[in-house]
Amino acid sequence: MAHSSVTGATVDTHASYLYEQLAELIVGMIENGALEPGMRLPSVRAVSEEHRISIATALQAYRLLEDRGVLVARPQSGFYVAAKHRGTLALPSTSRPRTKASTVSISGAVATLLEHASNSRLVPLGCSVPDGALLQSKRLDLALARAARQHGARYNVYCPPHGEPHLRQEIAKRAMRFGHALSPDDVLVTNGCTEALVLALSTVAQRGDTIAVESPTYFGFLHTLEMLGLKAFELPTDAVRGVDIVALARLLETETVAACLLSSNFNNPLGSIMAEADKRALLALLARHAVPLIEDDVYGDIHFARERPKPFIALDGGANTIYCSSFSKSLAPGYRIGWIAAGAYTQQVMERKLAFSLCGPMLPQVALADFLASGAYDAHLRRIRPAFEENLSRMTCTIEASFPDDTKVSRPAGGFVLWLELPKRFDSRALFDEALEQGICFAPGDVFSAGRRFRNCLRLSAGYEWSERIESGVRKLGRLARARLAH
Amino acid sequence: MAHSSVTGATVDTHASYLYEQLAELIVGMIENGALEPGMRLPSVRAVSEEHRISIATALQAYRLLEDRGVLVARPQSGFYVAAKHRGTLALPSTSRPRTKASTVSISGAVATLLEHASNSRLVPLGCSVPDGALLQSKRLDLALARAARQHGARYNVYCPPHGEPHLRQEIAKRAMRFGHALSPDDVLVTNGCTEALVLALSTVAQRGDTIAVESPTYFGFLHTLEMLGLKAFELPTDAVRGVDIVALARLLETETVAACLLSSNFNNPLGSIMAEADKRALLALLARHAVPLIEDDVYGDIHFARERPKPFIALDGGANTIYCSSFSKSLAPGYRIGWIAAGAYTQQVMERKLAFSLCGPMLPQVALADFLASGAYDAHLRRIRPAFEENLSRMTCTIEASFPDDTKVSRPAGGFVLWLELPKRFDSRALFDEALEQGICFAPGDVFSAGRRFRNCLRLSAGYEWSERIESGVRKLGRLARARLAH
Structure with missing residues (x-):
């Protein structure tokens, strides 16, 4: 468990400051997979007791990592490993639209x-609208x-x-x-x-x-x-x-x-x-x-x-x-x-x-x-921001695991939608029709352009609380996209 | 009292049908002022007992007068003298706009x-909006x-x-x-x-x-x-x-x-x-x-x-x-x-x-x-229709009593606004400015025409529950209009 892992490990005494040592330790544990995205870290008090450092020092370490985007603080709840494991897929290319109105x-x-x-019977990846259950x-x-x-x-x-x-x-x-x-x-x-x-x-x-x-x-x-x-x-x-x-x-x-x-x-x-x-x-x-x-x-x-x-x-x-x-x-x-x-x-x-x-x-x-x-x-925003960020992270992970390897995906700095770019020959309109038949809705790329470009792109919304239904919808979409490209 | 007047009077036996006789009697009493607008009539049962006619006949008389607009039926309450004493002022003339777009x-x-x-500090005759207190x-x-x-x-x-x-x-x-x-x-x-x-x-x-x-x-x-x-x-x-x-x-x-x-x-x-x-x-x-x-x-x-x-x-x-x-x-x-x-x-x-x-x-x-x-x-509509009609009637009476004698006023078949036409030389814009200073709002006539005609007209809204404030507002407006025309 994340809890025992951090508190059980030894702080490297060669790093200059105690808080930096603790921070490095945590980063190492994230890198080697001992701490996974979304996991809650032990409380500041627990860490301070375990490592015999002051609460201020432990907090300083957590804050440092929060500022670096490694951890996310959630009010009344504690610190979590940030959902930032988004690296294996490239970013979509800069658009090159026609130079005419x-x-x-x-x-x-x-x-x-x-x-x-x-249509509530479809897996809701189509509309950029936040889920009432998530908004609370x-x-x-x-x-x-x-x-x-x-x-x-x-x-x-x-x-x-x-x-x-x-x-x-x-x-x-x-x-x-x-x-x-x-x-x-x-x-x-x-x-x-x-x-x-x-x-x-x-x-x-x-x-x-x-x-x-x-x-x-x-x-x-x-x-x-x-x-x-x-x-x-x-x-x-x-x-x-x-x-x-x-x-x-x-x-x-x-x-x-x-x-x-x-x-x-x-x-x-x-x-x-x-x-x-x-x-x-x-x-x-x-x-x-x-x-x-x-x-x-x-x-x-x-x-x-x-x-x-x-x-x-x-x-x-x-x-x-x-x-x-x-x-x-x-x-x-x-x-x-x-x-x-x-x-x-x-x-x-x-x-x-x-x-x-x-x-x-x-x-x-x-x-x-x-x-x-x-x-x-403000309290509401503090709650929903990490929730959307986590949604995006999970969706990105699912895309990495299921979409074609050369899929490019955006890394949003806010909001709750992802933009996917597939190879030029990919037709997201055809995927759209197929996905609807399979009970999944998303937004095909061409509606995002007056010139109806981006037919090889699509937008997925992560506005809904992450669930088995959403995850399997994204997964299925990835499989359908793979199959289309393999043809 | 209206109650005793109707039940105490004698039905004229020369009229062809009993219900017509009763109807004529009631009309006569309204004309000679024994029954005033807004008064409640005796119940159908009381009338039938007093005149020794059947309940059906009494009801037939009331219905006849209701159809003629002389009485108004209010559900769960009975019949009232319609607020239709609007006869002394002429109707506004048919408009003759320019024959060009x-x-x-x-x-x-x-x-x-x-x-x-x-602006809630002004007497609300300006906006054609029903009063929340009246709508309930x-x-x-x-x-x-x-x-x-x-x-x-x-x-x-x-x-x-x-x-x-x-x-x-x-x-x-x-x-x-x-x-x-x-x-x-x-x-x-x-x-x-x-x-x-x-x-x-x-x-x-x-x-x-x-x-x-x-x-x-x-x-x-x-x-x-x-x-x-x-x-x-x-x-x-x-x-x-x-x-x-x-x-x-x-x-x-x-x-x-x-x-x-x-x-x-x-x-x-x-x-x-x-x-x-x-x-x-x-x-x-x-x-x-x-x-x-x-x-x-x-x-x-x-x-x-x-x-x-x-x-x-x-x-x-x-x-x-x-x-x-x-x-x-x-x-x-x-x-x-x-x-x-x-x-x-x-x-x-x-x-x-x-x-x-x-x-x-x-x-x-x-x-x-x-x-x-x-x-x-539907129950709501049955309640508010006579309320608006009564408002209009009271406002018309107040206009008759306070506006210049040659004022023309509309006789709406529904809704809750009145249109007033004054002599051609009258300037409702000037009255508007003066009325605002006196704490009264109404709608000057020229905003009801693309060609900005009707400057001698104005619209008063009777959407608010009748009150001393409304009544004295209308009265004051009438006095101001009189004074303007007298100049």
Whole structure:
């Protein structure tokens, strides 16, 4: 057992500091397999007693390893071996999309995918939505029940179009955590992030305009572009570092772009994140060309590194950025509450909001405001982040064991989806049809591109609690992929 | 007392039938003021005993007067003198809008109005929204509380984009009550009726197209047209009989119209309703020109006549009609649940729904489905219809007593708003500013027209429970209007 292994081993007295010795010992045990990913380490007290070191020293060792990503701390539970055994498969290649804007025509494929993805009889790898069982949002639900029972009549009115005032206040407060000061007046509550993006896009762009997006990018973005009659220019995107700024610079020199639409953090489907310096360079570039940035930060709270990465708006002070987000990925997909901070565009966005949906439902906003004010959201995030990270790790392990050997797989820095790249000749559409017959849903790669590229890729969601059903679904998918390639 | 007056009077034996004699007697007593609007009549049993007639005969008399709109039946309570003492003021004139499509530019005025209308310190005559205290939706709120408490985790998922299946089923079932057979598959749940209308309009029309609307028409329609870049052609509309079909026929002969957007019943702000024969003629006309009809039936359930009037979709079987409605006016403005039945356009509407807002929140839909399935909605409607009718009657009386003598006022057949027309030189915008200073909000007439006509008109909402505050607000408004005209 992990417990006895660590406490029973001897600390190497040649290492400079006791805590470093203990850390090295633990790393060694992970490398030789004595400690496996997901295992709980003995308590700090047990280790200190066993090795006759102070509790502070033992804790220092654990913290060091946590900072290095070797261990993961879980509040009220202890330290665990990080689910970081992801190394045998290569990363997907940086995309090389065509250098022309494309008219988007993807609505049929998206509708079909979403229909299958909402079919609960299929193994749920298709939709990037977190599992209710994993989210455990009981406290939020109880806040809703309380508000409905006690103040139903008071709240049975149209919500102010900007959103419920306390919720706007709580959202503005939270923005401080990623380093951007917002006032409640800057925040407009929306029907999920999707509506926020529609409001932003329809404010800054006209039918026929071109929007620069990542490649691959979330199919929902593409679908919205299609419905608004906008064209997509797909930017080369690295699976780790995100958008290629040089390519964006080239584009801006030659073409008129109405806006750039990017994930703030952890691109869906890649899980990539731009370095802060790159983000700043991108913002400077866009500002120089007076092209607004629309950012989608729905995955930003699900980061695996210790610090929450900053969205673009925190780096340019919102001068040229429209920030969109929601609580759908991190807390409550069922509540459908998103928000937008549109800076100079606030008035125009508000007018569109009034015309498109007037306002949102009242009680879910009241409940969410309550939940946020209670401070429960941070504890919630501390719980779900390692859970998603572990899910991704287990899924990666299962992919390694079952998919073709030359499969490439992303290493997301946050969120809960994986992007798989198979050899060029692989057809994920054919696999999709076969998988559906076998009771498994995933997202085929071509819906992540306006040009319908990435037919050799697929996205798997790890939003559901890991289970025998999920694991065998991934395994079966791997076998089907192998069989297809062997043909 | 009303009670003793009726039972004590003598039935005139010269009238042909006993029940007619009794009916005439009651009408006489109302005319001479012995029975006042809102008074309860003696029970059928008491009348039958007093006049020595059968219970059936007494009931026949009451029913006759109910059908004539003289009495109002309230379930579990008895018969009341209808609040129909609205005769001293003339009806607003039939509108004569310009015979050209207008570009709409109304968003600023609408945003300002809505902001004032949501200010709870102002007397609430501005927004056509029912009062939570009057709606008494406790049973719905408890259904929400129960669903959240017991099944929060199960429902913390994205709702199927078409809407929660049970809710779609209940909505489809209810359509039978207005004579149209729908299957749950025909129904798509939306974020209020506003989203339904946006989906419908953006499906059948392109930027620059012309939409035919009533005049005056709901400012929300105009705002949505503006945001979608659509032009409005305003049709002459009668305060009682609704749209002038001859004018529509003329329009269709000369101009290309992408769609016609009408209230199904009780136009906001007029309260007008087209006769069924006129509705059929209008449908035939539109079908001949292959122009789809988009109808908004949000007030349809709040009818004062015995029968619920049929919407257009029930008259053409949905062949050329997109039906939009919601529960915001009749049950739950705070829940923000609407729906659309788009017939042949269902697939296209669905694709737009996915791109514009993906799906709606889950738990409010679950609660509403529960509420509808319980049968409570019909009892609820039986309670609120006479309440709104009485509100309108009291407001009309107050207007008669306080507004200038040549004020014209609508006589709505349903809903809860009144349209007032003052002499041509009257400026309701100036009155609006003055009223705000005095703590009263109403809707100035010009926001109900793309051409910003009706500056001499205003809309008052009677959606709030009648109170001293409301009454003195209306009274003060009347005095201000008088003073303006006297200048």
